[in-house]
Amino acid sequence: MKPTHHLSDEWLIDYAAGAAPEPVSVLVATHLALCPDCRASYRRLEAIGGALLEVASPVAVGAAARESVLARLDDPVPIPAAMPTPPANFPSQLPRPLRDYVPNGLAALSWQRLGRGAAIAWLRCASTTPYKMLMLRIAAGGSVPRHTHRGNELVLVLQGAYVDHLGRFGPGDVAIADDSIDHRPIADKGEDCFCLAVVDAPIRFTGVFSRLLNPLLRR
Amino acid sequence: MPSDMQHVNQRHAERRLAGEGAPRLPAGLAAAALAGPAKAPVETGVWAESTIDPDRFAALLKAVAAKRDRAAFATLFDHFAPRVKAYLIRLRTEPAVAEELMQEVMLTVWRRADGYDPTRAGVATWIFTIARNRRIDTARRDRRPELDPSDPALTPEPSPLADAVVLAGEWEQRIASAIGELPPEQAQMLRLAYFEDRSHSDIAALLHLPMGTVKSRLRLAIGRLRSKFENVP
Ligand SMILES: [Zn+2]
Numbered sequence: 001m002k003p004t005h006h007l008s009d010e011w012l013i014d015y016a017a018g019a020a021p022e023p024v025s026v027l028v029a030t031h032l033a034l035c036p037d038c039r040a041s042y043r044r045l046e047a048i049g050g051a052l053l054e055v056a057s058p059v060a061v062g063a064a065a066r067e068s069v070l071a072r073l074d075d076p077v078p079i080p081a082a083m084p085t086p087p088a089n090f091p092s093q094l095p096r097p098l099r100d101y102v103p104n105g106l107a108a109l110s111w112q113r114l115g116r117g118a119a120i121a122w123l124r125c126a127s128t129t130p131y132k133m134l135m136l137r138i139a140a141g142g143s144v145p146r147h148t149h150r151g152n153e154l155v156l157v158l159q160g161a162y163v164d165h166l167g168r169f170g171p172g173d174v175a176i177a178d179d180s181i182d183h184r185p186i187a188d189k190g191e192d193c194f195c196l197a198v199v200d201a202p203i204r205f206t207g208v209f210s211r212l213l214n215p216l217l218r219r
Numbered sequence: 220m221p222s223d224m225q226h227v228n229q230r231h232a233e234r235r236l237a238g239e240g241a242p243r244l245p246a247g248l249a250a251a252a253l254a255g256p257a258k259a260p261v262e263t264g265v266w267a268e269s270t271i272d273p274d275r276f277a278a279l280l281k282a283v284a285a286k287r288d289r290a291a292f293a294t295l296f297d298h299f300a301p302r303v304k305a306y307l308i309r310l311r312t313e314p315a316v317a318e319e320l321m322q323e324v325m326l327t328v329w330r331r332a333d334g335y336d337p338t339r340a341g342v343a344t345w346i347f348t349i350a351r352n353r354r355i356d357t358a359r360r361d362r363r364p365e366l367d368p369s370d371p372a373l374t375p376e377p378s379p380l381a382d383a384v385v386l387a388g389e390w391e392q393r394i395a396s397a398i399g400e401l402p403p404e405q406a407q408m409l410r411l412a413y414f415e416d417r418s419h420s421d422i423a424a425l426l427h428l429p430m431g432t433v434k435s436r437l438r439l440a441i442g443r444l445r446s447k448f449e450n451v452p
Contacts, residue, residue, distance in 0.1 A: 001374075008438075009434075009437060009438050009441050010434050010437050011419075013412050013437055013441070017416075018351040018354070018355055018413075019412050019413075019416050019417055019418045019421070021418065022361035022363065022364075024418070025362075025364055033366060033367075033370055033373050034372075034374045036374055036375070042366075044445065045441070046344050046348055047340065047341060047387070047394055048394055048398075048409060048413065048441075049344060049347040049348070049413050050341050050343035050394075051343065051390075051392075052395075052410075052414060053299075053302050053303070053343050054395045055395050055398060056306055056309070057305060058301030058302050058304075059304045059308055059317075060301060061318070061321065062318065065300075065318050068322060069300075069322050069329075070289070070296075073289065073326075073329055095372040096370040097364035097366060097367070125361075126360050126362060127360065127361045128360055128361075129361070152420070172374065200420070
């Protein structure tokens with residue numbers, strides 16, 4: 001099943017150009033794994049990098065450097081690190097770019113409740129950018145408290161589906177929100193909904209009771 | 220770590236400086252816009268004429284993969300090594316480090332030649348991705364998770380994109396010749412993204428532009444280039 005909500009060009013460009021911060025890279029690469037359409041666009045965006053490389057005015061390379069490379073062609077090739085085996089528990093289908101960040105499976109993350117129907121778990125990464133990465137779990141039929149954003153928020157559905165005023169988001173779909181959006185996602189009744197989210201500023205909860213949750217998200 | 224902090228601060232300082240110094244370019248100087256502000260710690264760039272011959276490069280790389288052809292590799296080296304070095308220097312890599320990294324990139328080209336798939340990317344694009352990833356490994360704390368084409372979790376392509384895929388090398392050539400025709404403010408967006416490590420939000424902050432303006436310029440640039448590889452006869 002192909003996603004219907006896609007990443008917009010600027011996010012794909014950030015990743016193709018190599019300018020995306022790590023959390024954004026994780027989300028974009030995971031969406032690409034799930035979305036053949038964006039993979040096709042992405043290949044063209046990488047081709048822009050190739051074209052720019054081609055038209056960049058060359059900088060002279062010393063004869064010594066050239067000799068050194070040619071002399072090392074027969075050196076033994078370093079063995080690439082083995083791919084870690086995917087975690088045994090759900091989700092078995094976690095795309096490769098995400099696996100390193102959830103090495104022991106989703107259940108092993110330290111989940112923090114977010115109202116009655118949802119929970120979040122922060123994912124660690126080395127990045128020093130303002131972007132943070134988290135997993136969001138919305139229980140079947142449950143919802144995330146109503147909230148607005150003070151920056152960018154990208155949400156990628158990995159399993160299950162949710163509905164908000166923008167539509168229905170299923171596996172592989174990406175929702176891109178900014179500070180203009182005040183929304184309250186509700187998960188389908190059939191199964192829990194798991195999402196990868198990337199935020200560049202704290203989310204702010206706007207419901208009367210859920211304002212109490214704000215300190216939880218300030219990190 | 221203090222040294223990292225220093226590095227980060229320095230980067231921010233450079234960004235601010237670059238923002239203040241961002242030149243207003245007369246129309247029609249797309250190539251000059253791509254060459255970057257005069258302050259850039261690099262050669263005053265005149266962008267070279269594109270010399271891509273996709274079939275020739277692909278054939279050379281194939282000879283490297285199939286026959287370990289050193290002469291073919293040397294030809295690729297002479298063409299691409301100076302460009303990879305230019306790319307790395309543009310991205311504020313110290314010249315000595317750039318020369319070192321360039322060597323590693325070119326050795327990777329030799330070693331991974333059999334992994335090159337001409338239906339997915341042109342040779343310049345493939346080498347660009349190697350250089351991009353190598354630089355990120357070295358220069359940034361950020362990791363860059365890669366898309367793994369052999370990932371069992373990958374949603375398969377619905378059908379082979381026959382028309383689009385076969386012409387991967389062709390795209391490069393068409394894009395390279397179209398880049399010089401972009402309006403300067405659009406070309407500048409691409410230069411900042413691909414050759415200066417700026418995300419679209421960085422670009423907005425750097426140039427004091429609303430995010431919407433940056434997005435629309437990027438999309439216009441991509442739209443123009445896209446028309447070059449979609450109207451393939
Ligand atoms: Zn997509």
